[in-house]
Amino acid sequence: MKGIGTINLPFRAMLVLSWRNLWRNHRRTMIMLAAISVGVWAMIFMTALMRGMVDDMLRQGIQNLPGHIQIHHPDFRNDPSIVNSIDAPSGDLLNALNDPSTKAWSTRIKVPAIIASERETRGINLLGIEPEAETIISGIGGQIIEGRFLLDRHDKGLVIGAKLAERLETRLGKRVVVISQDPENNIAERGFKVVGIYKAKMPGLEEFNVYAALGTLQTLLKIGNQISEITIVDDDFRDIEVLYQNIKQATPENLEIKAWYELDAYLKYMLNMMDGFVLVWVIIIFLALSFGLVNTLVMAVFERVREIGLIQALGMRPGMIVYQILLESLLLLLIGLGIGNLLAIITVKPLESGLDISIVAEGLAMMGASSMLYPSLTASDMILANTVVIILGILTSILPAWRAAKLDPVQAINST
Numbered sequence: 001m002k003g004i005g006t007i008n009l010p011f012r013a014m015l016v017l018s019w020r021n022l023w024r025n026h027r028r029t030m031i032m033l034a035a036i037s038v039g040v041w042a043m044i045f046m047t048a049l050m051r052g053m054v055d056d057m058l059r060q061g062i063q064n065l066p067g068h069i070q071i072h073h074p075d076f077r078n079d080p081s082i083v084n085s086i087d088a089p090s091g092d093l094l095n096a097l098n099d100p101s102t103k104a105w106s107t108r109i110k111v112p113a114i115i116a117s118e119r120e121t122r123g124i125n126l127l128g129i130e131p132e133a134e135t136i137i138s139g140i141g142g143q144i145i146e147g148r149f150l151l152d153r154h155d156k157g158l159v160i161g162a163k164l165a166e167r168l169e170t171r172l173g174k175r176v177v178v179i180s181q182d183p184e185n186n187i188a189e190r191g192f193k194v195v196g197i198y199k200a201k202m203p204g205l206e207e208f209n210v211y212a213a214l215g216t217l218q219t220l221l222k223i224g225n226q227i228s229e230i231t232i233v234d235d236d237f238r239d240i241e242v243l244y245q246n247i248k249q250a251t252p253e254n255l256e257i258k259a260w261y262e263l264d265a266y267l268k269y270m271l272n273m274m275d276g277f278v279l280v281w282v283i284i285i286f287l288a289l290s291f292g293l294v295n296t297l298v299m300a301v302f303e304r305v306r307e308i309g310l311i312q313a314l315g316m317r318p319g320m321i322v323y324q325i326l327l328e329s330l331l332l333l334l335i336g337l338g339i340g341n342l343l344a345i346i347t348v349k350p351l352e353s354g355l356d357i358s359i360v361a362e363g364l365a366m367m368g369a370s371s372m373l374y375p376s377l378t379a380s381d382m383i384l385a386n387t388v389v390i391i392l393g394i395l396t397s398i399l400p401a402w403r404a405a406k407l408d409p410v411q412a413i414n415s416t
Contacts, residue, residue, distance in 0.1 A: 009110050012302040013034070033336050043385045064138075069260070070232070071251055071256065077256075085223055089230055103233050104137055106231050112180070131151065131153070147172045153215040155195075164206055275310065318350060353374075354373070
């Protein structure tokens with residue numbers, strides 16, 4: 001049969017034709033839409049859960065450092081003794097720290113020490129802090145379960161973890177002795193009253209971190225106004241480069257400044273791994289869905305063999321047939337994406353306030369995560385999932401479209 005001419009339908013006509021073809025078999029189309037929608041929802045929902053867990057682990061790790069940026073004596077990280085102390089910030093550095101672009105900063109003392117109760121003795125990290133700023137940086141002020149937090153930089157009390165209190169067999173209001181060394185290697189010891197007990201999100205920290213007021217420890221250790229480190233935080237741990245460069249330019253050359261991803265390479269690798277995992281996860285899920293999509297489109301082609309042969313005989317070019325099949329696939333994908341995205345938003349948003357998973361709290365603590373999971377639904381993850389679905393969906397639609405375009409018009413019309 002010889003065609004009577006070449007048919008080139010406008011986009012609107014092709015769109016209407018593709019839409020009608022899509023709904024010729026309602027059951028098949030609905031099944032495929034359900035599969036795509038559930039797949040898209042699963043991709044985004046599980047990504048939000050994983051993103052929330054990893055972000056929580058990163059935040060916990062950064063709080064334990066603590067801070068997004070730290071400034072030390074060059075030898076402090078290798079030898080965290082009182083000898084490697086630095087002067088309190090001044091001049092250009094102090095101006096940079098007080099700049100409105102800096103969310104919060106604080107000075108700290110951090111030295112190894114021994115704490116002794118009437119019954120037990122333990123090695124600890126003794127932290128001298130400025131209470132108000134420390135609460136913003138590490139959140140310790142909000143973790144008090146008994147008693148109170150330190151009131152100011154000259155408070156005479158001590159705040160210890162719940163697990164340490166259990167190990168020392170002591171309690172709120174009891175006195176303990178803290179022993180460390182001053183810069184001359186002389187013993188520096190003092191009795192402290194336990195004024196507060198905290199419960200950390202990561203239970204392991206409760207046994208080691210003990211908090212005292214900065215001024216009180218400076219007097220005890222005989223270091224004047226010197227400190228161990230300066231800690232700085234920004235609004236978003238993922239975007240600190242501008243602040244980091246501003247602080248770095250103002251930092252004296254005899255001091256060491258490090259961002260959180262330099263202080264803890266594990267946290268940096270975890271962030272990079274998560275970004276790679278999201279892409280792999282999305283691709284794997286949709287590759288599984290692709291088989292169903294290809295099968296649906298191939299079956300649609302087989303059901304319309306005579307119709308395709310007829311429009312070829314009337315003059316529609318093979319390229320237009322490919323165009324039509326791909327347009328049908330795109331419509332199917334877009335509807336499935338719309339439903340899947342809506343389901344993801346509906347199911348994830350209510351959980352962003354926190355999902356209690358304390359049933360596996362011990363295992364999560366070993367990984368550095370808390371017992372509350374805060375799913376994170378980000379625009380970038382949704383865009384990535386949608387982009388991958390559309391690209392892979394179109395690619396997997398090429399085969400049935402190509403097969404339809406290769407049909408012989410005579411054989412197709414005479415097929416039963």
